[in-house]
Amino acid sequence: MKTIIHTENLSLTYGLKTPFEKKAVDDLNIDIYEGEFLGIIGHTGSGKSSLVQMLNGLIKPTQGKIFLNGKDIHADKKKLREVRFKVGMVFQYPEYQLFEETVYKDIAFGPINKGITGTELDSCIRDAARFTGLNEILFDKSPFELSGGEKRRAAISGIIAMTPDVLILDEPTAGLDPQGRDRLLRQINTYHKAKSNTIVLVSHSMEDIARYADRILVMNKGRCEMLGTAKEVFSQGEKLSEMGLRVPQITSIVQKLRANGIELPADILTVEQAYFEISKLLDKRGYIQ
Amino acid sequence: MRDITFGQYIPSDSVIHRLDPRVKLVLLFAYIISTFCTFNFYALSVPLVFAVLCIFLSKIPFRQYMKSMKAVFAVILITSVLNLFYGHGEVIFEWVFIKITRSALNNSAFIVVRILCLIISSAVLTFTTTPTDLTDAIERLMKPLKVFHINVHSIAMMMTIALRFVPTLLEETDKIMMAQKARGADLESGGVLQRVKALIPILIPLFVSAIQRAMDLAMAMECRCYNGGKGRTRMKVLSIHSRDIMGIVVFIFSLTLLIIFDIFIAHTVR
Known part of the structure; x- marks a missing residue:
């Protein structure tokens, strides 16, 4: 697989040479592959947000390098802006970035900065709104009139409209209701499948990460603790709980069932999978006609 | 952005730190006025010595004071240079059209100090x-203004909240x-007009969130039955100690000295 982002001894220290010195990211060496869905999990303050903000050059690392398509992003200061168009970043609670008179104009802000014009601009905006499930009826409204969920969708659309190669989402579902979260994540996944671009999702929800991510990066105290497929990571439940994390609820239920002698596979990560396996088992035992 | 310090309070354990804030505030006002009532170098030396004394007593590293002086260095430089060219009497330096007189030099030095x-x-x-x-001190000192139906408590509360939210x-x-x-906003390049335009995407969300925050805060205060200063008591009651009296006495002594110098020694500036 082709590497799109590569980090080399990446470190970030806040308040360098002051009594408040704090290492947020510590000697990180990771590869992000083109077209993958990478999940990042970690306890609060484990350096997840600092890491993703370095990946598109918003924060300069105190040490180490970041390579995008093999090129050091801090090598040329003038090219840094281009990096930000290639690596789109959706912040936590992105609603606060809305400022234009209409939703349409606000979504257009990023792509216009990128230099997209004319009919291409219009199709970028409409595409982005479709992917996030933002109704086109809202285009002429002021972004401040929207509901919380609609604002979130408009803000995410503003990033997707820049057609980035890598899309980073820092807890995009924080503060949304359960239905809204499921819908938004499904739509992000649809977008990922349709464009086959790279997605980096930072989340606190093990269930969401288990459902969508191809690979998972586990951060602890600024270091990369594990990096592997969902099955690899969630099979190490004990190590995760030492870091204040846990496996998805359904996985721990299945593990308890297994401990009681019920023969289910060990690597069940979603409710659907569990449903499928349990009904297969019941069928085998003759409980289902 | 994060490096901007506001209020610049530097914690330490010194006499000046422990002085009553009301005393400090009143003395500062009196000090500033008295500094402008000095008319010869003897009188001016009194506030200068007083300031140096405060620096020593405050137990705060001198470089902190240097930092605060650096900010107004340009102002000091420009005023002192401009003052060099205004003056009459004995010329001590002349070059082409520039004439510097002794009185101008005196004036200039005076202003700098x-x-x-x-x-x-x-x-x-x-x-x-x-x-x-x-703000506590300001609230207490402005209390007499109640006679004119000025709501001193609200003003103090506004100041406290403003400082809290910086x-x-x-x-x-x-x-x-x-x-x-x-999103590709370019804040660093372009002409003046472009830079001002580039601020719009930052200022609008900032105002929106500040107003939202203010409304939330007002709601939270009302939920806790806040209804102004009526009947409120304080956790920390300001009180005057012997060190405050000492401070006042020292200041009055130096003020007397200043007035004596002013009266009995010839004026060098007017």
């Missing part, structure tokens, strides 16, 4: 007093700037 005294004395106050103590708003600005930079 006066400004330095002002900066040091206000720095002593802000370095040694927390913003909350300061770091929050700075953090917010930082966050919004990052988000707009991620």
